[in-house]
Amino acid sequence: MSGSGNILGSSCAACPLRGEAGLPVRVALIGQPNCGKSTLFNAVAGYRSATGNFSGTTVRLTWGRARVNGTQLELVDLPGIYSLTASSPTESAAKQFLLSGNTDVIVNVLDASLLSRSLELTLELREMGIPLVVCLNMMDEARRKGESIASEKLSQLLRLPVVETVANRGQGVQELFARVQESRNCPPQPAETLHWHRDVESVIQHLERRLDGSMPAGLPARFVAVKLLEGDEELHVEMKCEARETAQRLRQELARTHGRPADSVIMSERHDRAMDLCEQCASVGHPHADWRTSLDNLLTHPLWGYVCLVLLLVGFFWGVFGLGQWAEKGLLAGLAAIFQPASARLGQPGLVSVLVTSIWQGFAGGAAIVLPYLLPFLFGLALLEDVGYLPRVAYLLDGLLHRIGLHGTSVVPLMLGYGCSVPACLATRILPSRRDRFLASVLATLVPCSARSTIIFALAAFYLGAGWALAIFAFNAVVVFFSGWLLTRLWPEVSAGMILEVPRYQRPSLRMTARKVWLRLREFVVVSWPLLVGGSAVLGLAGYWHWDGYVNRGLSPLTRLLGLPASVGVTLIFGVLRKELSMVMLVQALGTTDIHAALSSAQILTFTIFITFYIPCLATIAAMTKEMGRKLTLLATAYTLALATALGVAARFLLMAAHIP
Amino acid sequence: MAGVGWKEGVELVASALQTARGKAVIWPGENPFSATQSPENNHLSLDALPAESRAEVVDLHCSRHSARRLAQLGIVAGAVLRKQRSAPLGGPVLVEVQGSMVALGRRLAHRVFVRVLP
Numbered sequence: 195m196s197g198s199g200n201i202l203g204s205s206c207a208a209c210p211l212r213g214e215a216g217l218p219v220r221v222a223l224i225g226q227p228n229c230g231k232s233t234l235f236n237a238v239a240g241y242r243s244a245t246g247n248f249s250g251t252t253v254r255l256t257w258g259r260a261r262v263n264g265t266q267l268e269l270v271d272l273p274g275i276y277s278l279t280a281s282s283p284t285e286s287a288a289k290q291f292l293l294s295g296n297t298d299v300i301v302n303v304l305d306a307s308l309l310s311r312s313l314e315l316t317l318e319l320r321e322m323g324i325p326l327v328v329c330l331n332m333m334d335e336a337r338r339k340g341e342s343i344a345s346e347k348l349s350q351l352l353r354l355p356v357v358e359t360v361a362n363r364g365q366g367v368q369e370l371f372a373r374v375q376e377s378r379n380c381p382p383q384p385a386e387t388l389h390w391h392r393d394v395e396s397v398i399q400h401l402e403r404r405l406d407g408s409m410p411a412g413l414p415a416r417f418v419a420v421k422l423l424e425g426d427e428e429l430h431v432e433m434k435c436e437a438r439e440t441a442q443r444l445r446q447e448l449a450r451t452h453g454r455p456a457d458s459v460i461m462s463e464r465h466d467r468a469m470d471l472c473e474q475c476a477s478v479g480h481p482h483a484d485w486r487t488s489l490d491n492l493l494t495h496p497l498w499g500y501v502c503l504v505l506l507l508v509g510f511f512w513g514v515f516g517l518g519q520w521a522e523k524g525l526l527a528g529l530a531a532i533f534q535p536a537s538a539r540l541g542q543p544g545l546v547s548v549l550v551t552s553i554w555q556g557f558a559g560g561a562a563i564v565l566p567y568l569l570p571f572l573f574g575l576a577l578l579e580d581v582g583y584l585p586r587v588a589y590l591l592d593g594l595l596h597r598i599g600l601h602g603t604s605v606v607p608l609m610l611g612y613g614c615s616v617p618a619c620l621a622t623r624i625l626p627s628r629r630d631r632f633l634a635s636v637l638a639t640l641v642p643c644s645a646r647s648t649i650i651f652a653l654a655a656f657y658l659g660a661g662w663a664l665a666i667f668a669f670n671a672v673v674v675f676f677s678g679w680l681l682t683r684l685w686p687e688v689s690a691g692m693i694l695e696v697p698r699y700q701r702p703s704l705r706m707t708a709r710k711v712w713l714r715l716r717e718f719v720v721v722s723w724p725l726l727v728g729g730s731a732v733l734g735l736a737g738y739w740h741w742d743g744y745v746n747r748g749l750s751p752l753t754r755l756l757g758l759p760a761s762v763g764v765t766l767i768f769g770v771l772r773k774e775l776s777m778v779m780l781v782q783a784l785g786t787t788d789i790h791a792a793l794s795s796a797q798i799l800t801f802t803i804f805i806t807f808y809i810p811c812l813a814t815i816a817a818m819t820k821e822m823g824r825k826l827t828l829l830a831t832a833y834t835l836a837l838a839t840a841l842g843v844a845a846r847f848l849l850m851a852a853h854i855p
Numbered sequence: 856m857a858g859v860g861w862k863e864g865v866e867l868v869a870s871a872l873q874t875a876r877g878k879a880v881i882w883p884g885e886n887p888f889s890a891t892q893s894p895e896n897n898h899l900s901l902d903a904l905p906a907e908s909r910a911e912v913v914d915l916h917c918s919r920h921s922a923r924r925l926a927q928l929g930i931v932a933g934a935v936l937r938k939q940r941s942a943p944l945g946g947p948v949l950v951e952v953q954g955s956m957v958a959l960g961r962r963l964a965h966r967v968f969v970r971v972l973p
Contacts, residue, residue: 277927308954455919494939496942593961
């Protein structure tokens, strides 16, 4: 750390900031949604922040440290915001962080191909008085659209450093952070060219003078004045009574003189300035129609769009299953061949032998049953995210979802739910209302996550055929849809219309996708796999001392109701811990890897259906509690348990009626 | 974020029962105006605009919250946009504005008035 702050000292301010005190320079990455903040973050701080091609990939603050050009940096990746007037919890989190005054330098990341719109946020950030560096990201995309941007000119007009980058290829990143160091102590200077229309300007200055001295925590008067005129509620609450009244009066005056609400006046001022800037330094050419346009015409087509959606999802599941089954067979055989000689040497079943066998089974279960399906599944999902298909699905399904009273944007958490319920719950933060967030999280937990999908693949598909697995997925979708319908009847409120940005397609980079898969897979390797081994050992010991009998007897009303052998009871308990455990524990509890020998087809199906729907795992419950409070979580958990039991029992009797053994 | 109180829960169930009894569903947070009041005769709402046509936004008759979000995406009075298409089953309208694509729910699109450009 001693090397930090030695290069490129500043000339503007003398106050000691982090850089000089030996502390790392704290840099906040901020920009509009989907402009590549997380990609830039990952390029510097290593892959920590999941990226994806849709608005709202990042919903919480991600911290990272890096050393660039000999300076220690502390980076914060903030959720994307369109402007500093927050309209969702994710935006509010980003804004609060900036207002808290913990930032040394702001890096404002812009999607260069959407320059004029992105500059509106830059104009707002400028007024905060925090050193600011503009990062024109996605320059390659802008060039492809036929745009050319004179960044020198832009820099002069804004009086801010401007750096061109292509973050996903690491271009310009070094230079960007060199500029960050330079501007560490240089807050933005006023720029003549950015002044607003005289009448608006005079209202702002009037309010500015009135505010003098009553500013919350070191914010510049102009920034506060503009925000108050815009009707920012969060700042409004912090102001003194007198200031509020003045602001209110001036808002009315603005509304009267302009014939529309004050916030709209301010927003169009900013909009006009951004357009001006853009016209002065960017020239728009003709975008060449490429594969993206044709692909979009197909994928959002009123008929073919839906055909493609179904084909894509079916193809996806088929692909995952095909790969998984092939690998599972090979791995099971291979691992059995390794363990055969060892188990022969262990001889008579004693404590040691039980312990070694169950530990081995936990390990082998993770390697041979979970990983073969999990890996291709996560990879496929990551590809869909990176290409930018999720917002298209939201577009296609919004009409349908609105019929059950849901917001079209809920598709994003629902689709993420196929990966893992925890990020899905967090992703509901992109929804505008509390009720929408609640509905979307309950439904997202009903969607089989990758762990439960693994169970569906490894049980239903492996033993009964891929058709059954697909049927379970389809059935699940129907139940989710119906649950949505039911829950909206219980909590009627019509969500505000969907407003969703549909990003351009991105050619996914294999390296980035692989790193994202690893980020998610690490969760399994570090947390679940050890749990599988530990849980397996516990279950082995419990069997050895005959403790599992108590648990199974306690759960026997449930297992009997579902028509399952009592010995599976204990696996249901383990499933609440981690969903993968149910599967591996089933092997352990039944005492065989050939599950079909111990359970009938109908029992396998009933078990799979029950597992798919019942109580979310502990991590999900924790995430839900944090997002929506204990009572709603309890309600959601009770709902899933009741639903799973009802569906399990229904499946049992229906299968019996259909004469499926 | 705090959870919903039990009292609120009871109210929820009560309101659900009211809905079940066939009371009209209220669509809050959308607009203080009626969407049918088109400002002038030659103005269309965005959902009625034919696909593949260019238009200028004339007026937004939606809630303040929605208007702000739309403004952030460049959909303000005076902005020029191009409607790409709309999804079936009352699905959203896809428009191109300032170089980006935005999907607007059908109800919202019904409240955005535009003037067709040649």
